[in-house]
Amino acid sequence: MPVLVGVVGSGNLEVMLEPHGGSTCTIDITTSARGFGPIWEAVVHDFQARHRLAGIAVSINDMGATPAVVSLRLDQAAAALPLGSKSISGAPT
Amino acid sequence: MNWETLLAALFGKSHEVKRDGDLLSGTAEFNGHTLTVVGTTHHAAIGVELALAQARVVLNTVREHPGRVILLLVDTQGQRLRHRDELLGINRYMAHMGCCVELARRQHHPVIGLVYDQALSGGFITSGLMADACYALPEAEIRVMRLPAMARVTKIDEQRLAELSKSNPVFAPGVENYVAMGGIRALWSGDLQACLSTALLDASTLDERAADGAARGGRRLAAQVTVRVVDA
Amino acid sequence: MNRSFAESTARERVTHLLDADTFHEILGPAERVVSPHLALLGVPSAFDDGVVIGSGLLDGQAILVAAQEGEFMGGGVGEVHGAKLVGLFKRALAVQPAAVIVLAESGGVRLHEANAGLIAVSEVMRALLDVRAQGIPVIMLIGGANGCFGGMGLIARCADHVVMSDIGRLAMSGPEVIESSNGVEEFDSRDRALVWRTTGGKHRYLTDDCDVLVEDDVAQFRTTAIGLLGQSLPLSLASMEAEHALLADRLSRYGDCRDALDIWQRAGVAEPLRVADMEAGQMPALKALKPKELA
Numbered sequence: 211m212p213v214l215v216g217v218v219g220s221g222n223l224e225v226m227l228e229p230h231g232g233s234t235c236t237i238d239i240t241t242s243a244r245g246f247g248p249i250w251e252a253v254v255h256d257f258q259a260r261h262r263l264a265g266i267a268v269s270i271n272d273m274g275a276t277p278a279v280v281s282l283r284l285d286q287a288a289a290a291l292p293l294g295s296k297s298i299s300g301a302p303t
Numbered sequence: 304m305n306w307e308t309l310l311a312a313l314f315g316k317s318h319e320v321k322r323d324g325d326l327l328s329g330t331a332e333f334n335g336h337t338l339t340v341v342g343t344t345h346h347a348a349i350g351v352e353l354a355l356a357q358a359r360v361v362l363n364t365v366r367e368h369p370g371r372v373i374l375l376l377v378d379t380q381g382q383r384l385r386h387r388d389e390l391l392g393i394n395r396y397m398a399h400m401g402c403c404v405e406l407a408r409r410q411h412h413p414v415i416g417l418v419y420d421q422a423l424s425g426g427f428i429t430s431g432l433m434a435d436a437c438y439a440l441p442e443a444e445i446r447v448m449r450l451p452a453m454a455r456v457t458k459i460d461e462q463r464l465a466e467l468s469k470s471n472p473v474f475a476p477g478v479e480n481y482v483a484m485g486g487i488r489a490l491w492s493g494d495l496q497a498c499l500s501t502a503l504l505d506a507s508t509l510d511e512r513a514a515d516g517a518a519r520g521g522r523r524l525a526a527q528v529t530v531r532v533v534d535a
Numbered sequence: 536m537n538r539s540f541a542e543s544t545a546r547e548r549v550t551h552l553l554d555a556d557t558f559h560e561i562l563g564p565a566e567r568v569v570s571p572h573l574a575l576l577g578v579p580s581a582f583d584d585g586v587v588i589g590s591g592l593l594d595g596q597a598i599l600v601a602a603q604e605g606e607f608m609g610g611g612v613g614e615v616h617g618a619k620l621v622g623l624f625k626r627a628l629a630v631q632p633a634a635v636i637v638l639a640e641s642g643g644v645r646l647h648e649a650n651a652g653l654i655a656v657s658e659v660m661r662a663l664l665d666v667r668a669q670g671i672p673v674i675m676l677i678g679g680a681n682g683c684f685g686g687m688g689l690i691a692r693c694a695d696h697v698v699m700s701d702i703g704r705l706a707m708s709g710p711e712v713i714e715s716s717n718g719v720e721e722f723d724s725r726d727r728a729l730v731w732r733t734t735g736g737k738h739r740y741l742t743d744d745c746d747v748l749v750e751d752d753v754a755q756f757r758t759t760a761i762g763l764l765g766q767s768l769p770l771s772l773a774s775m776e777a778e779h780a781l782l783a784d785r786l787s788r789y790g791d792c793r794d795a796l797d798i799w800q801r802a803g804v805a806e807p808l809r810v811a812d813m814e815a816g817q818m819p820a821l822k823a824l825k826p827k828e829l830a
Binding site for chain 2: 646688710734
């Protein structure tokens, strides 16, 4: 911890996962792309459904990545978390 | 300011500085001491030959005149933009000039830089900016790139750049910005001889530019980030 | 197993360069020491401002390391990025590591912070030379696809040693800038073979601007860096005069050459056209033929 994947290049993003105590998962996104709020929400919602992270702060710096790339990086980041540091409901990662 | 006018203002007739192409070199008498003067004119494009020629003057001073003051005069449009210079390794030639200036400083030669006309792009990184301190005339032009070109390359609207540059000296052209950022120690106006005297008294072997940038508000983070890294 | 240096991120390069599990990052991403200027310009920041710095062990010896992330703003040096590099060299004066190793991948000064970047480059040069004056070797590793240009190209040639792969390039101005200033006849930036002949690792190796040429493999960079530990080359009048003589000699020998092929030929390479296809390991044999070693 923290976990960092990706780089802030064109069409790419960096995702950082840090422990933050408590049981919630927070997500903070800074992006150069404008007007994609609903798409971000959908991607993030799907991500949480897959991983159900708890006690983790997710921070993103994005430079115009597609939803597919965003999902990929989020999954890569979650996969890099140490065992036992995630999941409220034991959902498979 | 024209180099001859500048030298007359600084030294009257007490100098033997000559121009050879874009290279300026020679000696001057100031307050009873001889100085080495070396630099460029005519908005010189710094190519391999000119970098080497300036380095030669600095090395000669180190070899033959222990402790002598070196005055670097800067007027450049930046590095020469030619295939040949890249092929031959212009970066090494310019780095060599910078290392020669560093050697001079280490061997206790006070080195003063003065941008008296232009300092564009990377042209003075290894000359004026390697001196103990670099000064500039108020009318000097110092910039990395003009705003229209910067707008094209960064794809940021030129209006936005112009607007931001009013409150942030970090990217826009202007000698005042370099003073605010600590890159230029001070501007020389009025009595240039007094300015040179003060600069010689002030000459420090420590790099105070980040501290100056913080004190002047133009570069608020550099000094503290450096301290954090050292203390980590 | 070959791990591509070029395709690795800066952090991956450092992790696999150093002894396993010894890298300790300083001002890492969690500290969020980001550029305040990019935010004002509406440009996304990186949590580490595009440069990874820290300490670790290399073959059991304590070193300090910096690696620029070429994919972020082209590896350009801004205020924070530059200050992290300056800080690393100042830290070296305090902790006296066996070496400072810089994995350079940069277009030079970050335009968005042009003035800060420019000043920072000269501050890095001075701090680097202070470290060399203490007998601590500074080693540059250049192997990223974006090359090492501008202010970083200057800094590279202030170091004790330069190690490159042929994917790496080392120069001052990029080919696009030269082409847009002086035309495609001057430098066709889309002629990749020309670009690499002019500024790539093999050319720099043949002209001695690169000390060791390796394959695009982190392990080879690691082995080479280990071999350079303890090899400090402090600046002195004598060393500067020798450098000056080398550079003057280069001009007189090759100053009228139109292309790298002419230089290589004149330098004694029998089949210059084959150089582009040769492997790094085959290059030292070519250097052995250089005229200065004959007679």
